[in-house]
Amino acid sequence: MVERVFVADCSSYDIKKIKKVLSEGLEVLEIDPRLFFGGKNCVLKPNLLLPKKPEKAVTTHPTVMQALAEISWENGAKELTIGDTPGGPFNRPYLKTLYKATQMEKVAQASGAKLNYSLDEVDTPFPAGKVIKRVALAGFIKHCDVLINAAKMKTHGLTRMTGGVKNLFGALPGMQKTEYHMKMNEINHFSTLLVDIARLLNPPLTVIDGVEGMEGNGPSSGTIKKAGKIVMARNVFAADFVMARIMGMNPLHVPTIRIAENLDLPAKNSDIEIIGDLGKEKFLIPQGKREITLLSGFIPEKWIPRIHNFFQPVPIFDREKCVGCGICAKHCPPKVISGTEEKNPKIDLDGCIRCFCCQELCPYEAISIHRPLLGRIIFR
Numbered sequence: 001m002v003e004r005v006f007v008a009d010c011s012s013y014d015i016k017k018i019k020k021v022l023s024e025g026l027e028v029l030e031i032d033p034r035l036f037f038g039g040k041n042c043v044l045k046p047n048l049l050l051p052k053k054p055e056k057a058v059t060t061h062p063t064v065m066q067a068l069a070e071i072s073w074e075n076g077a078k079e080l081t082i083g084d085t086p087g088g089p090f091n092r093p094y095l096k097t098l099y100k101a102t103q104m105e106k107v108a109q110a111s112g113a114k115l116n117y118s119l120d121e122v123d124t125p126f127p128a129g130k131v132i133k134r135v136a137l138a139g140f141i142k143h144c145d146v147l148i149n150a151a152k153m154k155t156h157g158l159t160r161m162t163g164g165v166k167n168l169f170g171a172l173p174g175m176q177k178t179e180y181h182m183k184m185n186e187i188n189h190f191s192t193l194l195v196d197i198a199r200l201l202n203p204p205l206t207v208i209d210g211v212e213g214m215e216g217n218g219p220s221s222g223t224i225k226k227a228g229k230i231v232m233a234r235n236v237f238a239a240d241f242v243m244a245r246i247m248g249m250n251p252l253h254v255p256t257i258r259i260a261e262n263l264d265l266p267a268k269n270s271d272i273e274i275i276g277d278l279g280k281e282k283f284l285i286p287q288g289k290r291e292i293t294l295l296s297g298f299i300p301e302k303w304i305p306r307i308h309n310f311f312q313p314v315p316i317f318d319r320e321k322c323v324g325c326g327i328c329a330k331h332c333p334p335k336v337i338s339g340t341e342e343k344n345p346k347i348d349l350d351g352c353i354r355c356f357c358c359q360e361l362c363p364y365e366a367i368s369i370h371r372p373l374l375g376r377i378i379f380r
Contacts, residue, residue, distance in 0.1 A: 003238035003266040004029055007246065007276030010211050011228045013063040018230075022067050022207065025232035028275050031205065036146065038076035043144040044068050044113070045203075047152040047167050048084035050220055050363055051094075051101035057212045057224045060150045062103035064209045064230075068148060069111035082108055083116025085138050087361045088327065090174040092117050116140040121173050129196040130263075131189060138173040141201070149203040149236060153210030153227060153243055155218035157286045157313070157356040157369040159191060162219045163243045164206040164236040165198045165256045172197070178357065182333035185353035191255035195263065198236050198256075206239040207232050210246065215283040221365040227281050238266045242274055248282035286313075286369060313369050315358050317345045321366035328358035328367060 006025040010017060026033050046060035054061050065082060072080050086098050099105045099115050108115045120139030127133060141147060151167035159166055169177060184190040208231040216222040229246055233239035237260045244251040251257045251267070260267035322343045329337040329345070336351035337358060347358075359367040 003235040005233040005242045008230045018067040033075035040145040041079040042146045046150045051098045059102045080113040085173045126200045147203040149206040151208045153213035163240040181355040206236045316370045318366045
């Protein structure tokens with residue numbers, strides 16, 4: 001079956017224009033909104049990585065969420081919830097801070113949607129999973145009738161990009177995300193986990209906000225990229241494939257897309273019909289994590305651990321920006337960051353698993369990812 005993906009030009013966050021684009025997308029995707037939303041308990045799941053203002057392009061823009069909420073109500077939604085489980089703490093005070101900073105609070109007030117404050121988890125079996133056979137999901141996501149996956153078009157230091165598939169990692173509440181980073185620290189293993197979660201949730205609609213995206217040091221410290229695109233698809237893997245092409249990268253260089261293709265999911269050109277113009281924007285893409293074991297066969301295996309740090313990307317701390325909040329150390333899966341209390345963070349690179357959670361979750365953009373020159377030359 002060929003999956004249709006709608007790509008729309010959208011140069012601003014004007015609510016009328018956004019609603020028009022989303023309505024056109026539903027029509028192109030042959031989704032009857034009265035049947036899709038009517039009488040349903042709907043959840044709108046944005047990317048709310050951090051409590052950042054919308055103009056930082058870290059989170060799904062509130063105008064996109066407002067438009068989705070209005071379309072849901074206008075087509076008979078029974079209940080409507082906006083929610084995410086952020087990268088930081090999963091508790092009511094932090095959620096309140098998150099919703100206020102990202103303007104989801106204003107969206108809820110204006111649209112009549114409710115914000116999720118439930119901390120419930122639901123143990124969910126997934127026998128078909130490749131690396132997980134069961135997982136705890138946030139209760140508000142598990143119990144909804146319709147999950148609308150509202151992602152953001154951004155680069156990512158570990159997975160190269162964060163779109164629809166990566167956004168669904170936010171269905172895992174609390175510190176589970178940190179635990180999985182630690183247990184599955186090899187990039188292909190972790191990416192297979194992301195694909196498993198996307199297969200389990202199987203959202204019937206993915207919307208990717210690329211009006212303003214992020215390039216470079218994403219997903220939280222990069223540069224705003226005005227791509228002027230909104231992507232919509234029934235299938236999340238097809239949406240990500242097209243998003244990668246819009247960003248100017250080979251989709252098969254994205255681990256989740258490559259793994260999806262190997263599982264015969266719609267993640268290649270022959271699986272997808274694109275309606276719309278991809279444009280000619282090129283995002284500055286981080287190198288991502290490349291395994292040092294690629295050198296196996298060229299140098300003695302016993303040398304590889306010794307030269308590991310000469311090749312692999314490493315987190316670099318900007319001590320001028322660091323305020324000593326300790327968030328990086330708290331959420332470091334292998335617990336190898338110290339010195340944050342003195343605003344002089346240090347990292348034990350021998351224990352670093354290159355998940356880059358520190359960089360992703362730093363609210364002050366005090367951490368960047370640096371690839372040593374030797375690694376850039378060999379793995380370019």
